[in-house]
Amino acid sequence: xxxxxxxxAAADVSARxxxxxxxxDVFTERGYTNASVTEIAARSGIPVGSLFHHYGGKRxxxxxxxxxxxxxxxxRTAAGVAAPG
Numbered sequence: 076x077x078x079x080x081x082x083x084a085a086a087d088v089s090a091r092x093x094x095x096x097x098x099x100d101v102f103t104e105r106g107y108t109n110a111s112v113t114e115i116a117a118r119s120g121i122p123v124g125s126l127f128h129h130y131g132g133k134r135x136x137x138x139x140x141x142x143x144x145x146x147x148x149x150x151r152t153a154a155g156v157a158a159p160g
Contacts (some may be wrong), residue, residue, distance in 0.1 A: 090138040091129050093119040095143070107137060 077085070094100045097119035112133050116123040130136045 085127075090121050090125055094121050094126055094129060094136065095140060097121075097134065098133075099140055102140070107133070113152075 094115065096146070098110070098115045101115050104153060105114075110133060112123055112126055115133075115136065116126050119126075126132075130139060
C-alpha cells in the first residue's frame, strides 16, 4: 500500500507525462509558435495552473521535450557503439 507521499509523487509524475505527451502532439500539429498552453492543458486533462507549476509555460515544456529527445539519442548512440559488429 502506498503512503500519501508516494501517491502524490506518482500523481505528479503522471501529470507531467500527460502534459508532455499532449505538448508533443500540439507542437507537432501546430508548431511551437501556434501551440497554446490552453490547448495542451485541455488535451492532457491537466489544469493550466499545473502546467505552469511544473514547466513554467510553453518554453519549459518544449525544453523538457528536447532534453528527453537528447537523452534518447544518447542512449541509442551508446547502444549502437557498444553493439558488436
